[in-house]
Amino acid sequence: MTGRIEQICAVLSRAHVFADIGCDHGYCTRYMLENALCDRAYISDISALSLEKAKTLLHREVAAGTCIPVVADGLDGIPEPCDLVLIAGMGGEEIIKILSRKPLPKRYVLQPMKNSDKVRRYLLQRGARIERDFTFSEGISNKKFYDLIAGCACGGDTYTEREILYGRDNLRGQSEAFLEKLTEERQKLAERLTNKLGAESRKRLSQKLMELEEITREIVGTL
Numbered sequence: 685m686t687g688r689i690e691q692i693c694a695v696l697s698r699a700h701v702f703a704d705i706g707c708d709h710g711y712c713t714r715y716m717l718e719n720a721l722c723d724r725a726y727i728s729d730i731s732a733l734s735l736e737k738a739k740t741l742l743h744r745e746v747a748a749g750t751c752i753p754v755v756a757d758g759l760d761g762i763p764e765p766c767d768l769v770l771i772a773g774m775g776g777e778e779i780i781k782i783l784s785r786k787p788l789p790k791r792y793v794l795q796p797m798k799n800s801d802k803v804r805r806y807l808l809q810r811g812a813r814i815e816r817d818f819t820f821s822e823g824i825s826n827k828k829f830y831d832l833i834a835g836c837a838c839g840g841d842t843y844t845e846r847e848i849l850y851g852r853d854n855l856r857g858q859s860e861a862f863l864e865k866l867t868e869e870r871q872k873l874a875e876r877l878t879n880k881l882g883a884e885s886r887k888r889l890s891q892k893l894m895e896l897e898e899i900t901r902e903i904v905g906t907l
């Protein structure tokens with residue numbers, strides 16, 4: 685299991701019925717079943733070839749009937765309500781498309797590869813509550829950053845515009861990885877600003893850099 689998968693698993697909670705949408709290898713479902721965190725798990729992927737990997741990994745559980753493989757787009761092939769749905773390793777827009785076609789799952793764990801801000805905005809519009817919303821990293825020399833958003837369909841949440849853009853736990857100083865990501869982004873912006881740029885681009889990049897500097901100061905001030 686990679687560090688990314690371990691981070692996702694650490695956020696998964698006990699469920700009666702669990703669904704791993706876009707499961708590919710199926711590692712997260714194996715974690716759920718091996719740790720008796722669910723009674724029944726659906727492994728679903730739009731690609732039959734990808735699903736084969738999870739079926740191989742979980743062949744004993746599939747034979748026992750505790751793991752049910754489905755080739756389908758999103759949640760379309762899941763025949764019953766799931767109280768925990770994981771959608772990880774896909775773009776945010778794809779995640780939104782998948783969630784849009786069904787009632788929101790009772791609990792969700794999402795790990796968008798991009799457009800996390802769109803996912804947050806969408807969840808709040810649908811009346812979801814976001815309980816965990818942080819950036820984590822994987823790797824040492826070639827560090828990669830990922831966002832994780834988890835919560836429930838129980839409503840009553842409001843976000844500031846900045847929280848939508850950057851993630852609430854991140855702005856509350858709860859993610860070391862986010863501070864590292866900010867440092868990396870500030871360095872990249874500062875480097876780009878040493879190049880020859882048009883007035884508009886220079887203004888836009890300078891404003892972004894100032895915003896990131898301000899966010900960094902605010903977070904460091906809370907630590």
Ligand SMILES: C[S@@+](CC[C@H](N)C(=O)[O-])C[C@H]1O[C@@H](n2cnc3c(N)ncnc32)[C@H](O)[C@@H]1O
Nearest residue numbers: 705706707708729730731734756757758772773
């Ligand atoms: C990069 S893999 C991520 C696998 C795993 N969830 C993870 O986080 O490591 C993305 C998987 O999502 C599947 N996928 C993409 N769009 C999908 C959709 N609309 N419904 C179901 N699966 C989808 C792909 O076939 C692929 O296996």
